[in-house]
Amino acid sequence: MPKHIVSGLKYLTAVELIRQGLSQKEVAKILEMDRSTVSHYLNGRNLSWNSIEVAEIITKFCPKDFLTLTYALLNDSEKTRIIVKTCLKENYQAKVEETCIGCGLCADTCLMNAIVLDDLKAQIDSNWCCGCLMCRDVCPTNSIKILEVEDGC
Amino acid sequence: MELKVNQDNCLGCGVCVVACPVNVSISPEVAGGHGSKTEETIMMVENGVIKLFSEDKCTKCGTCQMFCPTDAIWLE
Amino acid sequence: MVANTKEVIDQDICVTRSSADEKREWSYKDELCVGCGICADICPVDAIELEPIGGIVRTGAEKSKISIDENKCVLCGMCSVGCPADALDLKIDDKSIKEMDSYPKLIKSAEIDDETCVFCKACETACPREAITIARSLPDRSKLVTGEIEIDKETCIDCGICEEMCPADAIIMEHHVPTSVDPTVSADIKVDKDKCVYCLICKKSCPVDAIKAVCRTCSYGDYDLNPEDAEIEGSSFIDEDLCVNCGWCQEICPVDAATVKKAFKGTLTIDQDTCTTCGACVDICPCDVLSFPKPAESGQIVEKVFKDEKYCIYCGACEKVCPVDAIDVERTDVDYTPTKSNSWKNKMESLKS
Numbered sequence: 001m002p003k004h005i006v007s008g009l010k011y012l013t014a015v016e017l018i019r020q021g022l023s024q025k026e027v028a029k030i031l032e033m034d035r036s037t038v039s040h041y042l043n044g045r046n047l048s049w050n051s052i053e054v055a056e057i058i059t060k061f062c063p064k065d066f067l068t069l070t071y072a073l074l075n076d077s078e079k080t081r082i083i084v085k086t087c088l089k090e091n092y093q094a095k096v097e098e099t100c101i102g103c104g105l106c107a108d109t110c111l112m113n114a115i116v117l118d119d120l121k122a123q124i125d126s127n128w129c130c131g132c133l134m135c136r137d138v139c140p141t142n143s144i145k146i147l148e149v150e151d152g153c
Numbered sequence: 154m155e156l157k158v159n160q161d162n163c164l165g166c167g168v169c170v171v172a173c174p175v176n177v178s179i180s181p182e183v184a185g186g187h188g189s190k191t192e193e194t195i196m197m198v199e200n201g202v203i204k205l206f207s208e209d210k211c212t213k214c215g216t217c218q219m220f221c222p223t224d225a226i227w228l229e
Numbered sequence: 230m231v232a233n234t235k236e237v238i239d240q241d242i243c244v245t246r247s248s249a250d251e252k253r254e255w256s257y258k259d260e261l262c263v264g265c266g267i268c269a270d271i272c273p274v275d276a277i278e279l280e281p282i283g284g285i286v287r288t289g290a291e292k293s294k295i296s297i298d299e300n301k302c303v304l305c306g307m308c309s310v311g312c313p314a315d316a317l318d319l320k321i322d323d324k325s326i327k328e329m330d331s332y333p334k335l336i337k338s339a340e341i342d343d344e345t346c347v348f349c350k351a352c353e354t355a356c357p358r359e360a361i362t363i364a365r366s367l368p369d370r371s372k373l374v375t376g377e378i379e380i381d382k383e384t385c386i387d388c389g390i391c392e393e394m395c396p397a398d399a400i401i402m403e404h405h406v407p408t409s410v411d412p413t414v415s416a417d418i419k420v421d422k423d424k425c426v427y428c429l430i431c432k433k434s435c436p437v438d439a440i441k442a443v444c445r446t447c448s449y450g451d452y453d454l455n456p457e458d459a460e461i462e463g464s465s466f467i468d469e470d471l472c473v474n475c476g477w478c479q480e481i482c483p484v485d486a487a488t489v490k491k492a493f494k495g496t497l498t499i500d501q502d503t504c505t506t507c508g509a510c511v512d513i514c515p516c517d518v519l520s521f522p523k524p525a526e527s528g529q530i531v532e533k534v535f536k537d538e539k540y541c542i543y544c545g546a547c548e549k550v551c552p553v554d555a556i557d558v559e560r561t562d563v564d565y566t567p568t569k570s571n572s573w574k575n576k577m578e579s580l581k582s
Contacts, residue, residue, distance in 0.1 A: 012302060066580075077249070079488070098571040098572060099572050100570070100572060101273055101304040101307065101570075101573065101576075102305060102573070103253065103305035103306075104253065104305075104321075105231065105303050105304075106245075107250065107251075107425070108231045108246065108248035108250065108251070109231055113250075117497060118333050119568075119569040119570060120331055120332065120569070120572075120573055121566060121570055122569035123571075138231075140273060140303045140305075141273060142352075143572075154281045154284050154286070154290070154292070159481075172300075172400065172507065174505035174507035174552040174553050175553065177505045177553075178503070178552075184505070199271045201245045209490050212281065212552040212558040213281030213283060213284035214281075214283035214284060214287070214507055214550060214552045215283050215284040215285075215286075215287035216287075216507040216509065216552075218284075218287070218288050218440040218506065219287060219288075227292065228281070228288055229290075
């Protein structure tokens with residue numbers, strides 16, 4: 001069953017990436033699949049509609065659950081962050097306050113690899129932020145603010 | 154660390170009572186060797202042996218242990 | 230999730246956090262800790278506690294002077310930057326943050342200029358942390374004096390008085406029990422001219438005037454001595470881990486070869502009325518600032534505890550250990566390298582009281 005859900009999630013990601021204008025070849029490379037499998041996916045073959053429905057429900061979970069569940073299923077951080085970022089409809093803007101002490105706990109926690117430290121301050125790449133709030137919860141000085149925004153930044 | 158006493162070893166000399174800086178600040182007469190008049194002090198000699206009263210006031214400075222001739226009071 | 234692991238070896242502690250991207254390792258060396266508690270004060274998440282340092286230091290208890298809750302620690306490294314004794318360190322991917330420019334660092338140092346140093350070892354003796362080693366090689370004693378010495382073996386009665394009297398152990402005899410074949414008490418008498426200082430004690434003490442000796446330095450002055458032969462060579466070494474930059478070496482050096490830069494400036498005040506002379510501060514002070522004065526004559530009233538702030542690093546360990554709050558340490562200035570992070574700047578400023 002987990003395998004089927006992963007297929008469903010990859011299908012949703014593939015469809016969205018094609019919609020964004022990527023070629024089948026590029027999609028295959030990103031998702032590390034055969035090009036023919038991508039083609040099958042897009043034609044609705046080799047895939048049960050049930051898996052897609054379950055995957056769709058998962059993408060509508062709160063971002064933290066979507067992210068952690070996807071990571072648990074794939075156990076691959078690079079593919080997880082691509083699937084989550086592609087399937088998420090919402091955009092987020094992250095802000096780090098001056099009170100940040102640069103402990104790096106957020107960077108270690110972030111499954112989207114969106115955080116790096118620069119001059120003892122966390123820098124969050126809003127393009128990759130999925131709004132899971134795990135960094136905010138782990139921050140010892142409450143220095144992280146995550147806002148949901150209307151469109152991409 | 155905790156303040157411990159062994160009454161079997163204690164000679165009842167009262168050196169620890171007088172040496173303890175906290176005791177002296179609680180009850181100045183202790184410094185004169187006249188014995189404490191209050192149970193507010195950390196330790197006192199009672200019936201010839203040392204007894205702890207307000208050990209929660211101990212700052213664990215180790216002075217009593219340094220002065221005790223028979224290792225009857227110590228930090229552990 | 231990210232979890233810290235703690236390892237305790239004797240009194241030393243190590244906390245690590247590893248992720249795919251970096252490894253952070255916090256370490257504490259109890260031997261270097263002076264018990265000032267700055268780490269506990271500066272910790273942004275209250276993960277560090279200062280243990281009862283008085284009891285630990287004075288009773289020799291095998292116990293760490295600080296404790297850390299590894300579940301609270303976020304491995305930010307602020308404690309290691311504030312530590313005046315370098316007992317704490319944070320390494321990120323095996324590199325100490327003290328070597329990274331982005332982190333602030335206390336500006337403190339101690340140096341001995343070997344060019345100026347006369348290798349008298351005063352600093353080595355005075356250093357309260359035993360951080361200084363002075364290695365020196367002394368000139369050959371024989372090169373500093375010249376003279377002549379000769380023992381007339383015909384006259385010599387092998388009494389051994391010169392051998393016993395010689396302060397430089399330069400006369401060696403071969404004593405033995407006489408036999409009918411060889412009815413003497415010594416086979417030979419020799420003078421080691423490398424050891425002889427031509428003091429003429431042997432000559433003066435010989436009961437039969439068998440020794441002819443002359444000291445040329447005394448008779449003709451210093452003219453035939455080569456000054457290069459009298460040079461003392463050496464080198465100094467300060468163990469930076471042990472050094473707390475107290476300034477004892479600088480103050481005691483007779484030739485101003487030692488230079489110490491302290492990170493903190495401040496004041497140390499002792500309330501002589503409150504003090505009960507328990508001696509905890511005297512025992513804990515890493516810099517031998519405090520001592521019990523002895524009255525010059527009986528009946529003279531002296532201070533209970535004497536201080537000389539020349540040697541004080543204003544770490545505050547004495548204030549923390551005092552059971553009756555008789556000591557007040559104020560830090561008025563903290564010297565540190567710049568950082569772009571405001572939170573770190575604020576923390577460094579918070580070290581001022």
